[in-house]
């Protein structure tokens with residue numbers, strides 16, 4: 317039908333991985349931020365993609381705010397996990413944070429899609445999506461959760477439409 321579906325999405329990942337830049341890409345032109353700054357706490361953003369009205373919790377990735385993530389797990393219907401593909405030294409921390417989220421009792425009992433973005437693919441040190449999937453141990457994700465990974469450049473938007481199309485399909 318023509319009715320819109322609603323979905324609440326949690327956007328997480330380490331600080332500086334590009335979460336706010338990703339979300340900004342999907343916001344309508346009038347509401348787009350000119351300059352993206354580090355998120356303090358979190359910010360709630362709304363936009364429409366392929367008839368789904370998304371409410372996105374754009375969480376801060378800074379260590380001191382990461383304990384806020386779990387407060388939104390109860391309403392989370394999909395997860396976008398953003399990774400800086402060029403930041404090899406912190407991939408281990410990113411892996412730990414992703415798996416801590418997946419092992420959280422509230423998330424564990426949900427059948428929700430996990431959309432990973434191997435972001436900053438334009439940087440010369442960037443690992444490929446396949447390498448990121450390996451380092452992040454995505455194969456360990458429980459069978460009840462569909463997951464996928466997309467190489468993206470949030471500054472240009474490259475890869476983002478494919479990622480959101482996939483996520484939308486999982487939600488529909």
Ligand code: GTP
Pocket residue numbers: 329330331332333334335336337338352353354355356375376377378398435436437438439468469470471472
């Ligand atoms: P926190 O809010 O602190 O958790 O960070 P964040 O994950 O929201 O990162 P943010 O979107 O603020 O981006 C951090 C920096 O990375 C900004 O300077 C962005 O312009 C830059 N950036 C984001 N995506 C890309 C990308 O794909 N390529 C490159 N080269 N830079 C990017």
Ligand code: MG
Pocket residue numbers: 335336337353354355374375376377
């Ligand atoms: Mg941010």
